[in-house]
Amino acid sequence: MTVRVERFGDVIRLRMSSPGSRIAGMDVSAYVVRGVMIDTGFHRARRALMAAVRELGIRGAIVTHWHEDHAGNVALLAELGVPLLIRGDTLEILRRRPSIQLYRRLVWGHPPALRADLIAFDDEGLQTIHTPGHSTDHQVVFDPSTRTLFSGDLWLGVRSRILHASEDPYAIVESVRRAAALAPERMFDAHRGLVPHPVKALEARADWLRDVLAEVEQRVRDGWSDQRIVKRVLGGEERAAWASRGDYSRRNLVKAVRRHLNS
Numbered sequence: 001m002t003v004r005v006e007r008f009g010d011v012i013r014l015r016m017s018s019p020g021s022r023i024a025g026m027d028v029s030a031y032v033v034r035g036v037m038i039d040t041g042f043h044r045a046r047r048a049l050m051a052a053v054r055e056l057g058i059r060g061a062i063v064t065h066w067h068e069d070h071a072g073n074v075a076l077l078a079e080l081g082v083p084l085l086i087r088g089d090t091l092e093i094l095r096r097r098p099s100i101q102l103y104r105r106l107v108w109g110h111p112p113a114l115r116a117d118l119i120a121f122d123d124e125g126l127q128t129i130h131t132p133g134h135s136t137d138h139q140v141v142f143d144p145s146t147r148t149l150f151s152g153d154l155w156l157g158v159r160s161r162i163l164h165a166s167e168d169p170y171a172i173v174e175s176v177r178r179a180a181a182l183a184p185e186r187m188f189d190a191h192r193g194l195v196p197h198p199v200k201a202l203e204a205r206a207d208w209l210r211d212v213l214a215e216v217e218q219r220v221r222d223g224w225s226d227q228r229i230v231k232r233v234l235g236g237e238e239r240a241a242w243a244s245r246g247d248y249s250r251r252n253l254v255k256a257v258r259r260h261l262n263s
Contacts, residue, residue: 002016002017002045002048003015003016003041003045003048003049003051003052004016005052006193008186008188008194010033010034010146011031011032011033011148011186011188012031012032012033012056013029013030013031013188013193013194014029014030014031014032014037014041014049014052015027015028015029015193016028016029016030016041016042016045016048016049017045018042018044018045018107018108018109020106020107020108021107021108024107024240024243026107026191027191028041028042028069028070028108028190028191029188029190029191029193030049031150031188032056032058033126033143033148033150034123034125035056035057035058035059035060036058036059036060036061036062036123036126037053037056037058037060037061037062038061038062038064038141038150039061039062039063039064039070039071039152039190040061040063040070040071040072040073040074040076040077041069041070041072041073042068042069042072042073042107042108042109042111043068043072043073043108043109043110043111043112044072044108044109045072045073046072046073046076049073050073050076050080053077053080053082058082059083060082060083060084060085060121060123061074061077061082061083061084061085061121062084062085062086062121062123062126062128062141063084063085063086063087063090064138064139064140064141064150064152064153064190065090065134065135065137065138065139065152065153066090066093066094066098066135066137067135067153068100068104068108068109068110068111069107069108069190070152070153070190071086071090071094071111072108072109072111073111074086074094074111074114075094075111075112075113075114075115075116078114078116078117078118078119079116081119082119083118083119083120083121084118084119084120084121085120085121085122085123085128086118087128087130087137087139089136089137090137091114091118093137094111094113094114095113095114095115096113097110097111097112097113097114101244101245101247103243103244103245103247103248104244125143125144125145126141126142126143127141127142127143127144128140128141128142129142129178129179129182131152131154131175131176131178131179132168132171132175133154133167133168133169133170133171133172133173133174133175133176134152134153134154134156134164134167134172135153135166135167138152138153138154138175139152140152140154140179142182142184146185146186147182147183147184147185147186148184148185148186148187148188149179149182149184149186149187149188149198150187150188151179151187151188151189151190151195152189152190153190153191154172154175154176154179155176155179155187155189155192155195155201155202155205156189156191156192157192157205158201158204158205158208159208160205161212161234161235161250161253162238162240162241162248162249162250162252162253163248163249163250163252163253163256164247164248164252165246165247165248165252165255167252167256168256169209169213169253169256169257170213170256170260172209173206173209173210173213176202176205176206176209177202177203177206179202180198180199180202180203180206183199184198184199184202185198186198187201187202212233212234212253213253213257215233216229216233216234216253216254216257217257217260217261219232219233220254220257220258220261221261226251226254226255227251229254230250230251230254234250234253234254235250236250237249237250237251238250
């Protein structure tokens with residue numbers, strides 16, 4: 001497991017990867033600003049992350065959502081007495097330790113259930129905004145003093161079209177617009193790092209996804225199959241669909257549209 005430290009003025013990026021994530025071409029980052037850690041990385045990287053926590057003098061942490069690559073070391077931080085800011089629904093999920101698919105366990109590890117009592121953390125300089133869609137509990141962190149947005153898994157790229165089975169792309173569009181309305185001047189994505197021109201990037205993401213959803217809706221109404229829509233509208237499937245047995249795939253976007261039209 002590796003943790004690369006990158007500095008962007010007042011923001012420190014802790015860029016973490018595992019052998020499995022590198023094979024998949026992925027990594028994930030936690031960020032530190034003024035002694036506050038945003039997200040905790042994945043459990044397999046816990047030793048390297050704890051070394052960084054000690055070295056950087058972390059005084060508290062904020063968690064964007066429950067996924068194991070973001071909240072994988074919450075239980076360890078809680079046991080160490082690090083104050084934590086976590087949404088109530090995120091906390092409930094972490095306490096029951098939900099099962100996750102094999103591919104996620106192989107890439108990131110399966111963190112232990114959260115057992116310790118939490119020390120509540122509240123940093124008046126940082127704001128949290130609920131931005132569901134990627135997960136129901138997802139939130140972003142905004143620093144109004146520097147107009148910096150820590151977007152977690154909200155953005156992930158303008159034309160990102162691969163989804164977990166549980167995601168809601170319609171909610172993502174609304175949440176991305178909510179984040180754009182904050183008018184951030186800097187944005188740090190959990191997987192893509194520093195994003196240039198964040199307002200433009202957020203608006204482009206919302207517009208592109210809105211248009212794709214409209215096109216998929218029309219193809220569904222025209223009677224197209226999921227396979228044909230994925231191929232003709234979404235550019236075909238990715239290898240991740242096979243590795244995850246469909247849990248992480250472009251077809252999930254089509255399935256989400258069908259649910260929306262049938263609701």
